[in-house]
Amino acid sequence: xxxxxxxxxxxxxxxxxxxxxxxxxxxxxxxxxxxxxxxxxxxxxxxxxxxxxxxxxxxxxxxxxxxxxxxxxxxxxxxxxxxxxxxxxxxxxxxxxxxxxxxxxxxxxxxxxxxxxxxxxxxxxxxxxxxxxxxxxxxxxxxxxxxxxxxxxxxxxxxxxxxxxxxxxxxxxxxxxxxxxxxxxxxxxxxxxxxxxxxxxxxxxxxxxxxxxxxxxxxxxxxxxxxxxxxxxxxxxxxxxxxxxxxxxxxxxxxxx
Numbered sequence: 001x002x003x004x005x006x007x008x009x010x011x012x013x014x015x016x017x018x019x020x021x022x023x024x025x026x027x028x029x030x031x032x033x034x035x036x037x038x039x040x041x042x043x044x045x046x047x048x049x050x051x052x053x054x055x056x057x058x059x060x061x062x063x064x065x066x067x068x069x070x071x072x073x074x075x076x077x078x079x080x081x082x083x084x085x086x087x088x089x090x091x092x093x094x095x096x097x098x099x100x101x102x103x104x105x106x107x108x109x110x111x112x113x114x115x116x117x118x119x120x121x122x123x124x125x126x127x128x129x130x131x132x133x134x135x136x137x138x139x140x141x142x143x144x145x146x147x148x149x150x151x152x153x154x155x156x157x158x159x160x161x162x163x164x165x166x167x168x169x170x171x172x173x174x175x176x177x178x179x180x181x182x183x184x185x186x187x188x189x190x191x192x193x194x195x196x197x198x199x200x201x202x203x204x205x206x207x208x209x210x211x212x213x214x215x216x217x218x219x220x221x222x223x224x225x226x227x228x229x230x231x232x233x234x235x236x237x238x239x240x241x242x243x244x245x246x247x248x249x250x251x252x253x254x255x256x257x
Contacts, residue, residue, distance in 0.1 A: 026093040027054040028189055028221045029078055034087035034097075036073055047073040049244035050087065057188075060215040060222045062232035065241035071225050072193070074241065078223060079112055079191050080104040092188065109137055113182030113190045117197035119174045121166045121181075127153060128162040131181045138185070152180035156210055172203030179210060183220070190214070192224040196231055208234050 036048040048070050055061050063071040076082040077089060080096060089097040096107060121130050131149040140148070153162055156176040166174050175195060182190055192211065196204035212234055214220045226232050233252075240248045 026090070028057045028059075028092060029223075030054040030088075030090040031074075031077070032088040032090065034077065034089060035085045036077065036082065037085045046244050048077070048084075051244075051246060053239070053246060053249075055189075055221060055223060057221055058215070058219045059237060060212070060235045061224070061237045061239060062235035063223065063225045063239050063241065064227070064229075064232050065247070069241035070244040071241045075191055075193055075223065075225050078189070079114060080108050109134065110185065111188045113185065113187040115175070115178050115182050115190065115192040115195045117194040119166070119171075119178045119198070121174055121177060123166050126163045126165055127158060127169065127177045127180075130166070130177055131184050134181060134185050148184055149180070152184040153177070155183065155214075156180045170203065171199050172206050175199065175203075175207050176210065179207070179214075183214065188221060190220055190222045192222060194226055195224065196226075196228075204231070 031051050031053040034048055034051045034053075035046070037044050037046045039045055051070075051074065053074070063074060065071045073082065077084060080091075080099075084097050087097065088095050091107060091111070096104060099107070122133075128146070128149050131152050132145045135145040135148060150159075150162060153159060156179050158173060158176050158180065161169065161173065164173075166177070169177065175198075179195075195211070196207050199207060208231065211222060211224070215222050222235075224232075224235065232238050235252075237249070237251045239246055239250075
């Protein structure tokens with residue numbers, strides 16, 4: 001992670017302290033009295049109701065709750081895909097809640113990896129080309145892009161499948177490509193939205209083992225939304241949302257275990 005990149009996202013040279021060092025001393029993400037509402041007056045709907053929530057570097061956290069409880073809104077907030085109505089969102093100590101759209105896009109590009117239920121791969125491009133996409137946006141030279149994309153595919157167990165299109169891959173393999181794309185930028189945070197929702201039981205277990213490996217062996221911070229208790233069980237910590245609030249926040253085991 002580059003301190004200069006995070007400083008650029010802050011939008012002020014006066015704040016160009018060593019972000020890499022400070023990131024070690026503060027939570028990766030922290031929501032403080034964060035409110036997200038939609039509409040006005042009698043039609044107002046409160047999706048997140050003054051949430052206080054933090055995730056430390058290297059944690060694996062599962063967000064759970066019934067439909068409409070606020071977990072997906074929370075994930076969108078963490079991914080800088082939405083803005084709070086009030087309150088604060090700190091990413092590695094930087095208050096990003098009120099950054100410009102361009103600054104938030106820069107933060108997403110350099111620091112956050114996304115994995116979705118529907119894979120979101122380009123059907124007519126190879127696995128290698130799909131994984132390279134975030135690096136293209138960052139203007140990484142071609143030779144370096146190829147190298148890093150191949151390394152990412154190797155990490156998810158897809159060496160030898162680089163030239164296969166999504167249609168030539170199983171659902172589990174497609175999700176592995178999506179995970180490789182998420183980690184190819186070496187992000188500080190991975191956000192996974194129902195990552196096994198379109199997979200059968202066997203393929204789901206493969207993806208869960210991979211996410212666990214990335215968390216435990218590489219220290220990747222992961223926040224995952226899921227409806228399934230058995231899926232959430234792989235995480236170190238389980239946060240249940242209800243009516244826009246955090247109902248319970250449980251850590252099952254120490255991070256080092």
